Amino acid sequence: MKLYAESVARFQGGSPYIYPLYGLGELPQGFARLSAVYGGTYMLDKPDCKVEFDDEGKACGVTSEGETAKCKKVVCDPSYLPDKVKKVGKVFRAIAIMRHAIPNTAESHSVQIMLPQKxxxxxxxxxxxxxxxxxxxxxxxxxxxxxxxQAETDNPETELKPGIDLLGPVDELFIDTYDRYEPTNDSSSDNCFISTSYDATTHFESTVMDVLSLYTKITGKTVDLSVDLSAAEDDL
Known part of the structure; x- marks a missing residue:
């Protein structure tokens, strides 16, 4: 409740949530622009990326299309280093395309609903x-x-039915299952910093906590969100 109240007060509009126009793809695009301001390089759609290791087992580069980018640390999701992660469960997800707002939500164009397990x-x-x-x-x-x-059976349609029933009529419905992985490596030994797969939450709180944890492991510091980025924003 404390987080909810603080979030409501953070921005004008009366909602505790913010969402990027044009979708979540705008987040990496924003990162790419800010990264460029500080001299970073962003390479899109590189196929068959392979993490390279030195004789001590530490990550030293990433190879794609015959070219190797040298590095001291690798930050990646579980798909890049399958030998350094373990499966911890599955997530069921349904995507529905509709011509109306979710019923009983005051015709809201953005809605977040959490259905308690009990x-x-x-x-x-x-x-x-x-x-x-x-x-x-x-x-x-x-x-x-x-x-x-979070998958508790092998039947996604049945498990997701309580949530899907809230949507009303839908034009198209897509249901899929996603495996969840967590890193098993010692990042201080191999310099590989692997994120955890997305869980079932839709508010990204667990994802943010994972990112903050990775930042501390990589830098040895805590993220300072009080930094003034106005100068960088002016250059975007």
Whole structure:
């Protein structure tokens, strides 16, 4: 509740949430621009990336298309280093395309719903998120809803039904299963800093905590969010 109240007060608009126009793809784009300001290089769509290691087992570069970029540390998701992660579960996700807001939400164009595990008779919560054409993520008049939950059976349709039923009529519905992985390596020994797979939450709180943890492991410092980035923003 404390986090919710502080988030509501953070920006004008009365919502504790913010969402980038044109979708989450704008986040890495924003990173690329800010990285360039500080001399970083951003290479898109590089195929078959292989992490290289020296004789001591420490990451020393990444090879793609016959070219190797040398480095002292590698930061990546589990898919790049499958031998250094373990499977810890699965997540069920449904994506629905609709022509209306979620019923009983005051025609809201953005909605975050959390279904408590006790209410559903589950061991974990279920999450529903909806955004729309007003966020420039869908065609005019279209809404996109996401329903996700930690897998507790092998039947995603049945498990996600309580969340999907809240959506009302849908034009298209896509359901898929995603494996979740966590790193098993000692990053201080191999200089590989691996993130944890996305979980079922749709508010990214766990993802943010993972990023903050990685930052501390990589730098030995705590993230300072009080830094004035106005100068860098002026250059974007």
């Amino acid at each position: 209410q559903l008779g589950r061991r974990s919560d279920m999450y529903v998120f909806c955004c729309s054409y007003s966020h420039n993520v869908a065609s005019k008049g279209k809404f996109i809803a996401f329903v996700s939950a």
